[in-house]
Amino acid sequence: MKTLILGGARSGKSALAEKLAIDSGKPVVYVATAEALDDEMAVRIAHHRARRPSTWLSIEEPLALGTTLRTHVAAGNLVLVDCLTLWLSNALWMREGIHFDAEHADLLAAAGEPGGDIIFVSNEVGLGITPLGEITRRFVDEAGRLHQSLASVCDRVVFVAAGLPLVLKGTLP
Numbered sequence: 001m002k003t004l005i006l007g008g009a010r011s012g013k014s015a016l017a018e019k020l021a022i023d024s025g026k027p028v029v030y031v032a033t034a035e036a037l038d039d040e041m042a043v044r045i046a047h048h049r050a051r052r053p054s055t056w057l058s059i060e061e062p063l064a065l066g067t068t069l070r071t072h073v074a075a076g077n078l079v080l081v082d083c084l085t086l087w088l089s090n091a092l093w094m095r096e097g098i099h100f101d102a103e104h105a106d107l108l109a110a111a112g113e114p115g116g117d118i119i120f121v122s123n124e125v126g127l128g129i130t131p132l133g134e135i136t137r138r139f140v141d142e143a144g145r146l147h148q149s150l151a152s153v154c155d156r157v158v159f160v161a162a163g164l165p166l167v168l169k170g171t172l173p
């Protein structure tokens with residue numbers, strides 16, 4: 001079962017993803033794409049870690065998601081990726097953006113492989129007005145394209161707002 005969960009900041013999307021992962025009863029590998037670049041982010045990360053079941057394996061992978069997915073899905077785990085938005089900015093601009101095309105293609109290929117349990121969490125960043133800056137427009141466009149591509153290979157797509165899930169594809173248990 002592959003699930004894509006979209007929502008704004010503090011929408012409750014991560015909590016829904018974690019609940020679905022727990023309810024699956026499967027061994028969970030949590031893949032964080034964030035890096036603790038300041039103290040406030042370090043505190044957020046500490047909260048996330050504290051609320052996760054201690055049995056989950058946590059991995060920090062800012063870039064090579066395709067490889068990470070293949071490894072842990074093949075071992076029979078449910079892989080929860082939180083979140084694609086940070087991965088996208090890492091892939092676009094980390095080390096001068098040289099990785100984007102390859103990492104993007106590899107992520108979509110891994111997501112499209114049959115079988116496997118994956119939950120993707122991502123920020124819906126396309127609901128506002130078209131940004132003025134070229135870089136921000138590129139980011140919003142790539143996020144929208146990525147979400148469409150993943151939605152087409154996921155069995156379930158959910159949009160979360162105010163802590164409430166709106167199911168766009170498939171069903172929630």
Ligand SMILES: Nc1nc2c(ncn2[C@@H]2O[C@H](COP(=O)(O)OP(=O)(O)OP(=O)(O)O)[C@@H](O)[C@H]2O)c(=O)[nH]1
Pocket residue numbers: 007008009010011012013014015031032033034035036044045048049058060082083086
């Ligand atoms: N590096 C690292 N990042 C983590 C870890 N656990 C969670 N994160 C990151 O924390 C981020 C999500 O945290 P928040 O910003 O508090 O949540 P949010 O997505 O805005 O809010 P919700 O919509 O309510 O989930 C994700 O980008 C994760 O990658 C971890 O163990 N290590």
